[in-house]
Amino acid sequence: MGIFAMRARRPTDDPGARGELSEGQRQALPPRFEAVGEALASGSGSVDACAVLGRELAGSGMDLDEALAGLETTSVLVCGRQPGLAEARALAVSWADATLAYLHQLSCEDPLTGLASLAHLRGRVGELYRGEHRRPVPVPESHALVLLEAAGDADDRRTTPTNDLARSLRVGSLGSAARTVFAGSETIGRVGPVRVAVVTGRDRLGPRVGLLRRMLADAGPPVRIWIEGLPGTDAAAGLLLDELARA
Numbered sequence: 001m002g003i004f005a006m007r008a009r010r011p012t013d014d015p016g017a018r019g020e021l022s023e024g025q026r027q028a029l030p031p032r033f034e035a036v037g038e039a040l041a042s043g044s045g046s047v048d049a050c051a052v053l054g055r056e057l058a059g060s061g062m063d064l065d066e067a068l069a070g071l072e073t074t075s076v077l078v079c080g081r082q083p084g085l086a087e088a089r090a091l092a093v094s095w096a097d098a099t100l101a102y103l104h105q106l107s108c109e110d111p112l113t114g115l116a117s118l119a120h121l122r123g124r125v126g127e128l129y130r131g132e133h134r135r136p137v138p139v140p141e142s143h144a145l146v147l148l149e150a151a152g153d154a155d156d157r158r159t160t161p162t163n164d165l166a167r168s169l170r171v172g173s174l175g176s177a178a179r180t181v182f183a184g185s186e187t188i189g190r191v192g193p194v195r196v197a198v199v200t201g202r203d204r205l206g207p208r209v210g211l212l213r214r215m216l217a218d219a220g221p222p223v224r225i226w227i228e229g230l231p232g233t234d235a236a237a238g239l240l241l242d243e244l245a246r247a
Helices: 002-008 023-028 034-042 046-060 064-079 085-108 118-130 161-181 205-217 234-246
Strands: 143-150 187-190 195-201 223-229
Touching: 023 034, 023 064, 034 046, 034 064, 046 064, 046 085, 064 085, 118 187, 118 195, 118 234, 143 161, 143 205, 143 234, 161 187, 161 195, 161 205, 195 205, 195 234, 205 223
Parallel strands: none
Antiparallel strands: 143 195, 143 223, 187 195
């Protein structure tokens, strides 16, 4: 009975829907929920306000459970009721969309160097194994990893802001050199603090690695470059990338 009565109630029938918040209500609202509180008090626009707030809360790092708890507190305080389904859904969906967009951006690109992240490299290698049945030869025979390591930096493992920035600049420079030689569809990413990995086909691989070595021979601090074969399974390839990132 109570449910149907609530559905039939007009927005202005809410106890708190008097057009504006009292000063006491405003002070008691959870942080960032002022706009939603005002929309609830006016009896209109609360769904849109919840959608905007969901994106803002995701951007600030608030988790979804805390965001929904804040909405509940606001709705009970202003209207004397639990949040409506449309309000909760709008906040949750916009929070999820903003969070996924952020995670997708992180997973694809290292923010300091512009290179693909380890997660993106792992995904690319996984695609090769999943499409193996469409190629005449298995992945270990068709593809490999080319590794570049800033040899001098590998010996200095101290973690300081200055060291981290210097490593990132160095790795970004190695990535640019690798892209000059591997200028096609190859995926080039950062693997660990001082390494760059190229996921590439084996066609003319030796000559291209030789060219890369010559390019970097006189370009600054020493660079170690080698070819790393891919193992027979996707799972083993994941373990290999993890090992390369840790070493």
